[in-house]
Amino acid sequence: MMSGLTYIDTHCHVHFDVFKNDVADVLIRAREAGVGMVVVGTLQKTSREAALFAREHENVWAAVGLHPNNIHFIVPSDDEGSGREDFDYNFYLDLARAPEVVAIGETGMDAYRIPDGFEREEVLKEQERVFRLHLDLCEELGKPVIIHVRDAHEEVTRVLAEYVSVGKLARRGIMHCFTGTPEQARAYVELGMYISIPGIITFPPKKGETENSLVAALRVVPRDRLLVETDSPYLAPVPHRGVRNEPAYVVSTAEKVAEFLGMDPGECAEMLIANARRAYALDAGD
Numbered sequence: 001m002m003s004g005l006t007y008i009d010t011h012c013h014v015h016f017d018v019f020k021n022d023v024a025d026v027l028i029r030a031r032e033a034g035v036g037m038v039v040v041g042t043l044q045k046t047s048r049e050a051a052l053f054a055r056e057h058e059n060v061w062a063a064v065g066l067h068p069n070n071i072h073f074i075v076p077s078d079d080e081g082s083g084r085e086d087f088d089y090n091f092y093l094d095l096a097r098a099p100e101v102v103a104i105g106e107t108g109m110d111a112y113r114i115p116d117g118f119e120r121e122e123v124l125k126e127q128e129r130v131f132r133l134h135l136d137l138c139e140e141l142g143k144p145v146i147i148h149v150r151d152a153h154e155e156v157t158r159v160l161a162e163y164v165s166v167g168k169l170a171r172r173g174i175m176h177c178f179t180g181t182p183e184q185a186r187a188y189v190e191l192g193m194y195i196s197i198p199g200i201i202t203f204p205p206k207k208g209e210t211e212n213s214l215v216a217a218l219r220v221v222p223r224d225r226l227l228v229e230t231d232s233p234y235l236a237p238v239p240h241r242g243v244r245n246e247p248a249y250v251v252s253t254a255e256k257v258a259e260f261l262g263m264d265p266g267e268c269a270e271m272l273i274a275n276a277r278r279a280y281a282l283d284a285g286d
Contacts, residue, residue: 005059006034006269007254008276009247010196011106011146011176011229015039015046015053018233018244026246027057033248036060038280040106040146040176042067043085047095054100061280063103063146064095065134068110068127072118087130089137096141102280105146106176107134112150124155131156135163138171144279145173147193153184160191174279177231178217185217189225194279196227199237199245202256215260223261227279228253228272 014026014037030037036059041047047064054062066087096104109127114120138145149156163169172192177200178185185195201214218226228250230236236245237252258268277283 004031004034005036005273007036007228007250008273008282009035009037009230009232009250010174010227010276010279011040011063012037012232012245012247013040013042013046014232014247015049016233019246026248029246029248031059033251035247035250036282037247038063038102041065042106043070044088044091047092051095051098051101055098060100061102061282062098062100063105064092064101065105065107065146066092066130067106068108068130068148069113071126071130072115072123087133089133092134092137093140096137096143101143102282103144103146103173104134104138104141105173106148107131107145108148108176109152109155110148110150111152111155124152127152128155128159131159135159135169138173139163139168142171144171145169146176147173148176149180153180153187157184157187157191160188160193164191171281174227177229177235179214180217182217182220185221189221194225194227194275195221196229197253197257198229198231199235199241199249199253201260202237202252203241204238218257218260223271224275224278226257226272227275228257 019026038061039050039053040063041050050062054060111120114123174194174196175188176196177198178195205211230245230247230250232245236243237249240249254269254272255265258265
C-alpha cells in the first residue's frame with residue numbers, strides 16, 4: 001500500500017546494523033520527507049531481514065539476493081552486509097515469493113575488487129554463474145532484477161543481451177547506483193533497463209572537469225527510465241556528504257536531477273515516483 005509519498009528511494013540498506021540504534025528516527029524522517037523505500041539484501045541474512053523489515057513497515061518494500069562481492073570473500077565493512085556465501089536458489093525462491101519482495105538482487109558483476117589468490121577471469125566467471133541464477137529466478141517469479149556493476153559493464157551487458165534476445169526478463173530491472181558513461185547508459189536503456197542515479201550526482205566536479213561526470217550520462221537517459229536512490233548508508237549527497245546516508249536524503253538527489261534536466265522539482269518528483277512504481281510494480285497490490 002502506498003500513501004503520502006512524494007519520492008521512492010529505490011535502493012537502500014536501512015535494515016543493516018549501522019541503523020540499529022535509531023532506525024525508528026530514520027523512518028520518521030523519511031515519512032516526513034514523503035519518502036518510501038526499497039530495502040535490499042546482500043546475503044541470506046540481510047535478504048531475510050529485508051523481507052521482514054518490509055513486512056513490518058508501511059511504504060517499504062524489499063529485494064533479496066547475493067551481492068557479487070560476497071561470493072569469493074568478505075568485504076571489509078562495519079555492518080552485516082558482508083560475508084561469503086554461495087547462491088542457494090531454493091532459499092531465495094522461497095523468500096522472494098512474498099508479496100513485499102518486489103525485486104531480485106542486488107546481483108551483478110564487480111571486477112573492481114579482486115581478492116588475493118584469485119585471477120580476474122576466475123572471479124568474473126563465478127560471478128557470472130551466480131548472476132545468471134538470479135536472472136533465472138527473475139524469470140521464474142516474474143520480478144525485476146537489481147544489478148550492481150563495477151568495472152564489468154561489458155560482461156553484464158553481454159549476459160543481459162543474451163536473456164533479452166530470447167524473450168526472457170520481461171520485467172527487466174534496475175541498474176543500481178549507476179556511475180557509468182553515456183554509452184553504457186544507452187546500452188542498458190536499449191536492453192530495457194532503468195538507470196538509478198545515486199547521490200554522486202550532487203558532488204562537485206573533479207579537478208579538471210567543468211561538471212560532474214555523471215551528468216552527461218543522466219542527460220542521455222529517457223526520462224521514463226530514470227530512478228533515484230541513496231544506497232544508504234553509503235554515498236550521502238550534498239549537503240549531507242560525509243555523514244551516514246539515509247532515505248530522506250534522496251530528496252537532495254532528486255532535486256539535483258531536476259536541476260540538471262531543467263525540470264521543475266515537483267514535476268521531476270512526479271516523474272521519478274511514477275517510474276519507480278512502474279519499475280517495481282508497486283501499485284500491483286493496491
